[in-house]
Amino acid sequence: MSQYQEKATVVRVEQFSEKNFRLTLDCPLIAESAKPGQFVMIRTAVGKDPLLRRPFSIHQTSKAGRIQIYFKVVGRGTHILAHVKIGEELSVFGPLGKGFRLNALAPAVIVGGGLGIAPMLFLAKENSRLKKNCDNDLIILGAREKNEIAPLLDDFRQFGLKLLTATDDGSLGHHGFVTEVLQSVELPAGCIVYACGPEPMMAGVNEICRFQGIPCQVSVESVMACGMGACLGCSRPAKKGTYTHVCLNGPVYDAEELIWNI
Amino acid sequence: MEYLSQRDETLPDLRVNIGSLELANPVMTASGTFGYAREFENLMNLHRLGAVIVKGISLHPRVGNPPPRIVETACGMLNAIGLQNVGVDRFITEKMKYLAGLNVPVIVNILGDSLAEYVEITERLKGVPGVAGIEVNISCPNVKKGGVAFGTDPAMAASVTAAVKKTAGVPVMIKLSPNVTDITAIARAVEDAGADSLSLINTLIGMAIDLKTRRPALANVIGGLSGPAIKPVALRMVYQVAQVVSIPVIGIGGIDSTEDALEFMLAGATAVQVGTANFVNPRVTEEIIEGMYAYAEAEKLLTIRSIIGGLQTKVASLNPFEQPSC
Numbered sequence: 001m002s003q004y005q006e007k008a009t010v011v012r013v014e015q016f017s018e019k020n021f022r023l024t025l026d027c028p029l030i031a032e033s034a035k036p037g038q039f040v041m042i043r044t045a046v047g048k049d050p051l052l053r054r055p056f057s058i059h060q061t062s063k064a065g066r067i068q069i070y071f072k073v074v075g076r077g078t079h080i081l082a083h084v085k086i087g088e089e090l091s092v093f094g095p096l097g098k099g100f101r102l103n104a105l106a107p108a109v110i111v112g113g114g115l116g117i118a119p120m121l122f123l124a125k126e127n128s129r130l131k132k133n134c135d136n137d138l139i140i141l142g143a144r145e146k147n148e149i150a151p152l153l154d155d156f157r158q159f160g161l162k163l164l165t166a167t168d169d170g171s172l173g174h175h176g177f178v179t180e181v182l183q184s185v186e187l188p189a190g191c192i193v194y195a196c197g198p199e200p201m202m203a204g205v206n207e208i209c210r211f212q213g214i215p216c217q218v219s220v221e222s223v224m225a226c227g228m229g230a231c232l233g234c235s236r237p238a239k240k241g242t243y244t245h246v247c248l249n250g251p252v253y254d255a256e257e258l259i260w261n262i
Numbered sequence: 263m264e265y266l267s268q269r270d271e272t273l274p275d276l277r278v279n280i281g282s283l284e285l286a287n288p289v290m291t292a293s294g295t296f297g298y299a300r301e302f303e304n305l306m307n308l309h310r311l312g313a314v315i316v317k318g319i320s321l322h323p324r325v326g327n328p329p330p331r332i333v334e335t336a337c338g339m340l341n342a343i344g345l346q347n348v349g350v351d352r353f354i355t356e357k358m359k360y361l362a363g364l365n366v367p368v369i370v371n372i373l374g375d376s377l378a379e380y381v382e383i384t385e386r387l388k389g390v391p392g393v394a395g396i397e398v399n400i401s402c403p404n405v406k407k408g409g410v411a412f413g414t415d416p417a418m419a420a421s422v423t424a425a426v427k428k429t430a431g432v433p434v435m436i437k438l439s440p441n442v443t444d445i446t447a448i449a450r451a452v453e454d455a456g457a458d459s460l461s462l463i464n465t466l467i468g469m470a471i472d473l474k475t476r477r478p479a480l481a482n483v484i485g486g487l488s489g490p491a492i493k494p495v496a497l498r499m500v501y502q503v504a505q506v507v508s509i510p511v512i513g514i515g516g517i518d519s520t521e522d523a524l525e526f527m528l529a530g531a532t533a534v535q536v537g538t539a540n541f542v543n544p545r546v547t548e549e550i551i552e553g554m555y556a557y558a559e560a561e562k563l564l565t566i567r568s569i570i571g572g573l574q575t576k577v578a579s580l581n582p583f584e585q586p587s588c
Contacts, residue, residue, distance in 0.1 A: 003304055005545065043542065048337045048490040048518070053542060093544070225332050225339060226541035228305075230297045232343050233332035242325055243346070 003228065004029040008092040010084050011066060017147040019073040021082045028065030030094050034058050036123040037099030037219050037252040040067065041227040043091040044077040052225050053093060054078065057119035057196070057251070060155075067092075070118040070152075096227045097251050100194055100217055102127055107136035107188035109214075110161075111205055113178050113197025114143055119219055121155055123194055128159040136188035139163045142178030142197070146171035179204035187214060195219075199261045206255035216255040222246035236261070274558035275565040276551070278312070278533050280510045281433045281458035283367055283395055285312040285533060288566065289523065289551050292514055292537030293318050293371035293397060293437070294343065298357040299364065305544040310551055312533060313367040316357070318399050320372075321379045323349035333470045333479035338489030338516070339538060340468050342482035345373060350383045354390055362392025369435065372426075373399040380422050384429040395432050398422060401439030401464035413439035413464075416451035423455035435512065438462040440492075440499055449503040461512040461535060462503060463496045489538040490516040497529050504530020504571060518546060520553025530571040 004027075012024035030040060041053035054077040056069040073082050084090065100123050102108075108127045112120035120139070128134050139161050143149045149165055149172055156163055165173030166181050174181050179201060187193075195205040196219040209216035224234035227247045235243035237259045244250065244257070276287035290313040296302060299314045308314070326346025333340050348356065353370075361368045370393055374380040380398065387393050400422055401413035412418045419436070427434045436452045438445060440463035449460055465486025470479035478484075496515020504511045510533070513526030518539035526534050539546045558566050 005305070005543070050334060051337055051489050051538070051542060052334050052339060091543075223330055223332060225334075225341075225538075226544075228544065229301045230295060230544075231332065231341070231541050232326065232346050233341060235326060235329050235331055235346075237328070243329075 002029075002033050003094060003096060004033075005091060005093045006030055007089045008067075010086055010088045010090060013084060013086060014151075015082075016151040019082075020070070020148055021073070022059065022068055022070045023081065023084065024066050024068050025090060025092060026066050027092050030092060031061040031065045031067045034061050034067065034095035034122075035099035036102070036126045037119055038095035038097050039227070039251060040069070040092050040094030041096065041224075042069070042081070042093075044080040050077045050080075053091075053227065054081070055096075055221070055224055055227055055247075057219065058095065058122055059118045060122045060125055070115070070121075072115055093227065097247055098249065100219070100252050102130055103192055104130050107138075107191040108134075109137070109182070109187055109191050109193045110139045111178050111182060111193060111195040111197070111201075112139075112141050113195075113201040114148065116195070116197030116201070116219070117141055117143070117149070117152060119196055120194070121152065124156060124159050124161065128161070134159065134161055136191070137161045138185070138188070140166070140178050140181050142166040142181070142201070144168045177201065177204070179208065182208055187212065192217065195255070202255065203260035203262050206258075206260070209255065217252055218255045218258070219252045220246060220250055220258070222251070274555055274563060275567075276312075276554055276558065277565070278510075278567055278570075280395070280435070280512070280533060283313075283433045283458075285367065286310075287312040287551050287554060288527065288531075288533035289547050289554070290315050290369070290512070290533060290535045291540060291547060292535035293399065295537040295540045298353075298361065299368075300357075300360050302540075302544055306548045309365040310548055311366045312551075313369055313394070314361065314364065315369045315371055315397055315535060316353075316361065317347055318345055318371040318373045319347055319350050319353045319383060320345060321350055321374060321383050323347065323352065328481045330479065330481055331485075333485075335468070335470055335487065335489075336491060338487055338491030340470055340480060340485035340487050341465070342480045342485035344482065350386045354386065358390055358392055364392075367394035368392050369395040369397050371397040371399055371437070377422060377425055381425050381429055384426050388429065388431055393432060395435060395458075396426060396430050397435040397437050397461060398426050399437050399464070401437055401441070413448070414442050416447050419448050420451040420455035423452045423457050427456040427458075433458040435459045435461050437464055438499075438503070439464050440495060441467050445499050446502050446506045449507050453507045453509050457509060459510040459512060459532075460503060460507065461514055463492070463499050463515050466492055466495060488516070490518060492516050493522065497525060500526055500531050501529040501573070517550070518542070520550050520557060523550050523554065524557060524569065527566070527570050528573045530573070532570055
C-alpha cells in the first residue's frame with residue numbers, strides 16, 4: 001500500500017455546469033498506484049485557511065500519469081479548486097482507502113447518482129480492462145438534471161456498455177431516480193452491483209439488491225481531516241455494533257455492513 | 263541515551279533533555295494526531311522524531327463519540343472524537359511491539375475516569391519494553407466525567423500526578439488543559455506533586471453551528487479547538503508557565519513550521535509537540551526537524567538548547583511616556 005504526497009500540476013480545468021467542475025492533475029505516482037474507488041486528499045490553500053485537505057474520489061487515471069477529480073462547488077475549498085489555473089500546483093495525497101473489489105467473471109451493474117458518478121468512470125474503465133466480455137454489464141447514471149450527466153456521457157460510452165440515465169426533472173432519460181431504473185431492468189444472473197451517490201439512493205440500491213440476493217458494494221463519503229487513519233474523525237456506525245472509519249475501512253463497503261444515514 | 267547512538271557529529275546539536283529523558287531533537291508528535299505511529303511509516307522517517315506520543319489509552323477500549331466528530335473552523339478544527347482507543351491491554355499486545363522497535367522514545371498518553379483508573383493503567387504499562395515515559399491527559403474536554411475535573415482543579419491535578427508518579431517508574435509528563443482561569447496555579451500544583459515535565463496546551467473548548475440546519479456542527483455539541491488558530495493562546499500559556507516552574511515545559515498548539523516551534527522554545531519550551539498539522543502534511547514533523555538544523559546552522563548555534571527561554575522582553579528603550587520616578 002503506497003501513498004504519496006505529490007505536487008500536482010493542474011493540466012486541465014473543465015466546467016460542466018454552474019457548479020460542476022472536472023480537474024486533470026499531473027501526479028504520476030498516485031495515478032500509477034490508484035485503484036477504482038480510492039480517493040485523494042487535496043490542499044486547496046497554500047496557507048492555513050482553509051486548513052484541512054478535501055477528500056475527492058478518483059474520477060479516472062491515465063497512462064500519462066494523470067488523475068481527474070469531478071466535483072461540485074459546495075464550500076470554500078471547492079470554490080478555490082474551481083478557480084485554479086492551468087499550470088498551478090496542488091498538493092495531492094493518495095491514493096487512500098479501500099477501493100471496489102472487481103470480479104473478472106461477474107457481470108457488473110454500475111450505479112452512480114449525482115456526484116456519485118465521479119468514481120464510476122474509473123470503475124467502468126478498470127472493469128472493461130479486466131474482462132474478456134462485458135456484454136451483460138450495465139451503467140445507470142442519475143442526477144438532478146441533464147447538464148450534470150450529459151458532458152460525461154462520451155467518457156462512459158467508450159467502454160461499449162449498455163448505459164441508462166435518469167434525471168429528477170426528466171431532462172435526460174428516465175424521469176425519476178436511478179433506483180427506479182435499477183428496479184425496472186432485469187439484472188444479469190450472478191451480477192455485482194456497484195453504487196455511489198446520496199445516502200437515500202445507496203440505501204435504496206442496497207434494499208433492491210438484498211431483495212434479489214445480489215451482492216452490492218457502495219462507496220460512501222464523510223468529512224475527514226487526515227484521510228489516513230490518524231484523526232478518527234470519519235466514523236460512521238456499522239451493523240457490527242462499532243464505528244467504522246471511512247478513510248481506512250472504506251470508502252467502499254459491502255452495502256450490508258452499513259447503517260444508512262437517512 | 264541509546265537513542266542518541268547514531269548522532270551525526272557534523273550536524274548542529276538538537277538534543278534536549280526532558281528530565282531524565284534525552285531526545286535527539288525537540289520535535290514530538292502530539293497524542294491523538296499520530297495514531298500509533300505505524301500509520302505514518304510509509305510517509306516519513308519515524309526514526310528521525312524526537313519522540314512519539316501515541317493516541318490516548320484508557321483502561322478499557324472506548325468506541326468514541328457519534329459522528330460528526332470533526333468540523334473545520336477558521337485556521338483550525340474542532341474535534342470531539344471521544345477518546346476512541348483500543349484500551350491498555352490491546353495497546354500493549356498489539357501496538358507496543360512495533361513502537362518498541364522504533365529508534366525513538368515512545369511516550370504513552372493515558373487517561374482515566376478516576377484516580378484508580380490512572381493508577382491501574384500505569385501499573386499495566388510498568389516494565390513494558392519500549393515505554394520511555396507517560397503523558398497524563400488530565401485535560402481532555404470530551405468526556406463528561408473524570409478528565410475535565412482533574413485538569414481544572416489544582417488539588418485533583420496534583421493527586422493524579424502523585425499517584426501516577428509513584429507507580430510509573432518512567433518520567434511522567436502532565437498535559438495541561440487551557441480551559442482554566444489560571445494555568446500557572448495548576449502547573450505549580452502538578453510540579454509540587456512530582457511531575458517530571460508539563461505539556462501544554464490541550465485543545466480549547468469550542469463550538470460551531472450549522473446555520474442551514476440550525477444544529478451544532480458536532481454531534482457532541484462542543485469539541486476541542488486545535489490548529490494555527492490557537493497558537494497565540496498556547497504561546498502565552500507556555501510563556502506564563504515557564505516563568506513559574508523549574509521542570510521542562512513542552513509547547514503544543516498550532517505548530518506547523520520550524521518557526522512556530524522555535525517561537526515556543528523562545529517562550530520557554532524545552533521541546534514541542536506537533537498535532538493537527540500531521541493531518542494536513544504527514545511529513546510535517548520531519549520538515550520541522552530539517553528546518554531546525556538549518557536554523558541552528560544559519561544562526562551558528564552550537565546547540566538548539568541555547569534558545570530555550572531566550573525571549574527578549576526587556577527592550578532597550580523604555581516606554582517614552584513613562585513618568586520618571588522621583
